[in-house]
Amino acid sequence: MAAFVIAGGKRLEGEHILQGAKNSALPILAATVASGGECVVHGCPRLSDVDATLNILRHLGCGVRQEGHTVTVDASTLCHGAIPGILMHEMRSSIVFLGPLLAALGYAELTAPGGCEIGLRPIGLHLDAMRALGVELHNDAGRLSFSAGQGLRGARFSLSFPSVGATENLMIAAARAKGVTVLSNAAREPEILDLARFLNACGARVTGAGGGTVVIEGVARLHGAEHTVIPDRIAAVTFLTAAAVTGGELLLRKAVPEHMDAVLATLEQAGCRLRRLPEGILLRAPQRLRHLPSLRTMPYPGFPTDAQAGMMALAGIAAGTTIVTETIFENRFRHVAELCRMGANIRVEDRVAVVEGVARLHGAEVDACDLRAGAALSVAGLAAEGTTRVRDIRHIERGCERLETALSALGASIYKEEEAESNEQTDSAGSAAERN
Ligand code: EPZ
Numbered sequence: 001m002a003a004f005v006i007a008g009g010k011r012l013e014g015e016h017i018l019q020g021a022k023n024s025a026l027p028i029l030a031a032t033v034a035s036g037g038e039c040v041v042h043g044c045p046r047l048s049d050v051d052a053t054l055n056i057l058r059h060l061g062c063g064v065r066q067e068g069h070t071v072t073v074d075a076s077t078l079c080h081g082a083i084p085g086i087l088m089h090e091m092r093s094s095i096v097f098l099g100p101l102l103a104a105l106g107y108a109e110l111t112a113p114g115g116c117e118i119g120l121r122p123i124g125l126h127l128d129a130m131r132a133l134g135v136e137l138h139n140d141a142g143r144l145s146f147s148a149g150q151g152l153r154g155a156r157f158s159l160s161f162p163s164v165g166a167t168e169n170l171m172i173a174a175a176r177a178k179g180v181t182v183l184s185n186a187a188r189e190p191e192i193l194d195l196a197r198f199l200n201a202c203g204a205r206v207t208g209a210g211g212g213t214v215v216i217e218g219v220a221r222l223h224g225a226e227h228t229v230i231p232d233r234i235a236a237v238t239f240l241t242a243a244a245v246t247g248g249e250l251l252l253r254k255a256v257p258e259h260m261d262a263v264l265a266t267l268e269q270a271g272c273r274l275r276r277l278p279e280g281i282l283l284r285a286p287q288r289l290r291h292l293p294s295l296r297t298m299p300y301p302g303f304p305t306d307a308q309a310g311m312m313a314l315a316g317i318a319a320g321t322t323i324v325t326e327t328i329f330e331n332r333f334r335h336v337a338e339l340c341r342m343g344a345n346i347r348v349e350d351r352v353a354v355v356e357g358v359a360r361l362h363g364a365e366v367d368a369c370d371l372r373a374g375a376a377l378s379v380a381g382l383a384a385e386g387t388t389r390v391r392d393i394r395h396i397e398r399g400c401e402r403l404e405t406a407l408s409a410l411g412a413s414i415y416k417e418e419e420a421e422s423n424e425q426t427d428s429a430g431s432a433a434e435r436n
Contacts, residue, residue, distance in 0.1 A: 001392040001393075002394065002418055002419050003389045003390055003393060003416075003417045004389070004415070004417070005388075005416075006363075006378065006381035006382060006412070006413065007363075007414075008361075008381055008382055008383055008386060008413075009246075009383075009384075009385060010246065010412050012382065012410040012411050012412060013248050013411055014409065014410045014411065015251035015253055015280075016252055016253065017253045017254055018232060018235060018253060019231070019400075019401045020042075020043030020045045020228075020230070020231060020232060021190075021232040021234075022047055022232060022398075023234070024190075024191040024230050025041065025043070025045060025229045026091075026096065027093070027168045028195055029041060029054070029073065030056075030057075030096045031099075031168075031172050031202075032062070032224075033057070033062065033075050033100035033104050034075075034103035034104045034175065034199075035202045035224050036078075036221060036222060036224075037074075037224025037225075038072065038073070038074045039075065039202070039224045039225055039227070040227070041070065041073070041226075043228045043231075044069050044070065045069065045232065045235075045401045046401050046402070048398050049398045052090040052094070055090070056087050057073055059083065059084070060097075061077050061078050063077055078104055078105070081104070081105040081109060082108075082109035083108075083109070083110050085111040085142075088110055088114075089111070089113065089114050092114075092116050093165065094110070095112075095123055098110060098169050098173075099168065099172035102133075102148055102176075103173050103176035106149075106151065107145070107147045107148065109144070109145050110146075111142050112142060116370070117334060117370035117395075118331050118332045119330045119331045119332065125160065125163045126163070126165060128157075128166075129157055129166050129170040130146060130169065130170075130173065133155055133157075134151070151177075153179055154174060154179030154216070154217075154218055155182075156181075156184075157183055157184070158184040159183070159187075160185070162185050162187040162188065162212075164191065164192065167183065167187040168187075168195055170216075171183070171196065171199065171209070171216055175218060175222065176221075176222065180215065180217050181215070182213065182214075183215075184213045185212060186214045187300065188212060189299075189300040190210070190230055190256070193209045193210035195209070196214070198227045199222075201226070203221070203222045203223050203225075204216070204222060205217035231259075233255070233256065233259040233260050233263070233304075234304065234399070235400055236260060236281070237260075237263055237304075237310045240263075240272075241313060241314045241376075241379050242382055243285055244285045245313065245314055246285070246382050246383055248410070249283065250283050251277075251281075252281045252283070254279075255280045257281055261301060262304065263304065269290065270286075270291075270292055271285075271286035271288070271290040272284065272285055272286060288319055289357075290319055290320065291319055291320025291321055291355075292311070292314075292322040293322075294324075295311055295312075295322060295324045296325040297327050297328050298328075305326065305328035305329060307372075308324060309335045310375060311324075312355060312376065313339060316346065316355055316357060316358065316361060317344075317357055317358060317359070317383055319357055320357055321356050322355040323352065323355075324355060325352050325353075326351045326352075330351070332370075335369060335373035338369070338373070338377050339361075341364040342361040342362060342364045342377075342384055343362045343364075343384075344361060360384070362384055363385065365389050366381075366388065366389070366390055366391070367392055368390050369395070371395050375396055375403065377390045378390050378396065378414070382407070393416070
């Protein structure tokens with residue numbers, strides 16, 4: 001397993017250009033299937049989850065070209081709507097191919113994408129939304145066959161929870177339904193509005209995205225389009241907290257302050273000085289971070305669950321006690337045990353973590369249990385005394401583009417230890433442990 005090796009204590013300073021949003025690129029790339037034409041998507045980050053999405057597009061018969069951060073998809077050659085389990089299981093968000101395939105072909109054959117490190121990740125809301133549009137579902141031992149026999153038809157539908165993925169699937173399928181669809185209690189994330197903008201560029205008629213009620217007037221056909229993905233507000237948290245915990249100063253170019261109100265307010269509560277600029281966000285860290293009165297993850301525009309681990313790493317060295325409540329996913333505290341290996345003082349009771357800030361963390365061998373936990377442990381390593389090895393960084397590479405290169409450019413001492421090298425280190429550490 002490859003690892004990041006981090007020598008802590010270096011102050012980060014400088015500027016970084018923020019990557020395009022993974023959680024916008026993935027649904028938009030899937031939605032190209034519904035366009036029936038050629039789509040050019042700029043700002044696609046170079047990530048393993050994007051690679052997995054492009055593999056599915058190729059499997060479905062689409063032409064795919066990736067040059068730098070631009071992906072060109074020719075959906076005119078789409079030839080079937082069946083995605084095998086091996087491709088569905090490569091990442092959770094493969095379920096967002098459901099709406100596009102129903103829009104393009106009127107059918108889809110998928111397996112449930114399965115759970116992941118942070119929770120069971122059920123898809124019941126997706127299934128209810130598709131049924132509302134007239135889709136029939138057959139489940140044959142986990143192989144899900146969807147069919148809009150009489151064609152997709154517009155409907156009124158309310159989500160019991162503002163699921164991001166279910167909102168995306170419904171918007172894309174409804175774009176090709178007969179009639180108007182009104183979706184209430186929709187997810188409001190910036191990525192939803194970005195997807196709506198892409199769909200409208202393809203000839204769809206989506207209004208209200210980003211608010212709680214989205215109205216989609218179905219059209220007979222869509223066409224190709226060109227689009228640039230919004231910047232990644234969650235990757236922004238990694239860089240802003242990295243500067244904050246090292247007493248540094250960072251200009252995060254392309255970051256969109258309006259996408260991050262809850263996160264920026266939290267950083268200001270911790271004592272960071274922030275300036276919202278046209279070109280991005282400027283952060284100056286305080287000498288000592290103040291504790292956060294409390295952190296409670298909520299659907300957007302509340303504090304994002306994807307920022308919880310990173311902010312906990314910051315709270316771990318802040319002066320005082322921070323109460324963190326994770327309301328979105330049932331297993332999203334796996335970074336706590338790893339932070340405690342580094343000397344953090346954190347107690348967990350169900351979905352509440354009590355973080356008693358300590359003066360310094362110390363380096364340790366830790367495991368990246370999931371994408372955002374791994375990024376948070378890397379940030380903690382930057383602030384820790386001594387050397388930290390963050391193992392199994394494939395999780396981090398799902399969502400952070402070349403994190404080690406970007407942090408090094410800001411003054412961090414971090415390098416990537418390749419698989420073989422890393423296994424040797426672990427073996428020797430293991431045998432050393434046996435000898436003791
Ligand atoms: C998206 O996942 C993001 N992923 C997640 O980011 C993010 O944490 C999540 O939204 C919440 O903001 C992508 O956009 C690719 P949900 P999604 O459906 O769509 C429950 C990251 O690190 N639920 O809004 O899967 C679910 O169990 C990832 O980048 C149902 O119960 O999230 C969870 O508790 C992690 N039934 C809650 O809703 C369903 O049918 C939120 O899930 C669907 C969801």
